[in-house]
Every structure is written in C-alpha cells, then in structure tokens.
Amino acid sequence: MDTGKLTTWVDQVQPILLAFGLKVLGAIVVFVIGRWLISMVTGLVGAAMTRQKLDPTVQRYLVSFITVSLNIILVVAILGYFGVETTSFAALVAGAGVAIGAAWSGLLGNFAAGIFLLVLRPYQVGDYVGVGGVEGTVLELGLFGTTLTTPDNVKTIVGNGKIMGSDIKNFSANPHRRVELVAQLAGSADAHKAIALLKDAVSKVPNIAKSPVVDVEILEFNEFGPKLAVRPYCHTDHYWQVYFDTNKAIADTLGAAGFPVATRPLKIYPV
Structure with a gap:
C-alpha cells in the first residue's frame, strides 16, 4: 500500500474517530449521571411516600x-445526542402505550382508583362498609380491588373502579349506629303506654348505647293503627345482635302487656 495514501487516510479518519470517541465518552458520562439522578429522584420519592x-x-x-x-x-x-432520529421511536413507544392502555383499560382504571383509595383512605381494614352495592367487613384494600366478608360469610372482591364510581358508606367511621325498627299497634291500643313500655324494655337490651337514648315515637298511622318507630343506638360490631334482640323485646313487651294484635280492618262492600 502507498505510504502517502495511508497517511492521508489516517489523517482524514482521525478527526472522525476522535469526535466519535468524544461522543461515546460524553454519552457514557450522561448515562452515568442520568442513572445517578434517577436513583436520587426515586429515592426522594420513596422517602416522601414513606x-x-x-x-x-x-x-x-x-x-x-x-x-x-x-x-x-x-x-x-x-x-438524540448521537444524531439518531428519535421521532419514530417516540411514536412507537406512544403507540405501544395506547395499545396497552386500551387492552388493559379496566385493570388500569381499577389500579388508578386503588391509588386514590389508598391515598384518601375512606375506609380501612376492619371497617364495615357498603361499596359498589356490597356490604361487608374489609379484609384487604388492594391495588385493583377491595376484598370484603359479607354478613353471610362470603368472601367478595369489588373492583376499585366500581367503588370510586359509586357511593361509599363507612358504617364504622362514627362511634355508634342507629338501628331502624318498627312496632305496629292495633287501632284500639294505647300508643303512649306502648311508647313508655318499649323505651324501658329496649333500653335494657345488651350492648345498646347509653347516649343517644332509645327513640320510640309514632312514625305514622295506617289502616291497622299507629306504627311506632323503635330506634336504639349501638356500635357497628353489635348491630345485628341489637337488631334481633330489640325485635324480641318489642314482641315480648307488647305481648306481656296484653296489647291487642293489629289486624286488617274488615271492609264492608255494598250489596
């Protein structure tokens, strides 16, 4: 090979190789610094969330x-620093993101809703809630769904997206809960005497809250006679026990006092 031509070729290639080497070195420096900054940012974000x-x-x-x-x-x-056209790459990444988002729209919706539930904390494990049309005790608040145990002991998972799209009832948020019951009296019954008897009897039911006191009032009048609203208060943990025991107290109290049974009045039709 001609020595002169070789020298000329080396002289021509040398600046190119030098420039490329500097670019590679610069890319390595950028990569190392970038990775360090990413680690620092994620560390700060993790610490803030902790x-x-x-x-x-x-x-x-x-x-x-x-x-x-x-x-x-x-x-x-x-x-981009190396001069590679990144527009197509960015479009490819964006397209892949759209495709994945469309395929996983339901899961991603539940995931996003789960993040909001974990941040806002409208309820927590152990609370008795009504979410997505289901009532039960919260077993687990997951990223995609909330696991409940319903009163009939069925493990139920409700999607977080459905929960965020409907009303959330947390029955454990307040110290007590009102039990809604009624007592139907006959038209000939003494409503005031029945109210006094029921207030005394129901207030002795176990696990009823002392404050607020039991409410017993005339709710309405119907074809049978006066209907009484019987409303004791209790903690959510004792709701069903108070519910059933209060019904028993109503039946026993009115029966022992000799109150007449409410029956449908006889209708007389013209001949």
Missing part, C-alpha cells in the same frame, strides 16, 4: 413506574 405512610405496595408500583419512565427518557436523550 413519610406519608403510603401503602408499601403502592410505593413499589409508583417507584417502578417512575424509574422505567425516566430510563426511557434517558435512552431517548442519548440516542
């Missing part, structure tokens, strides 16, 4: 999502 006592599962998901997103941005930036 201080806010956010659920550990949510923390892992959010930190992973932020880490992946920032790493993609870093790689795209490095490719």
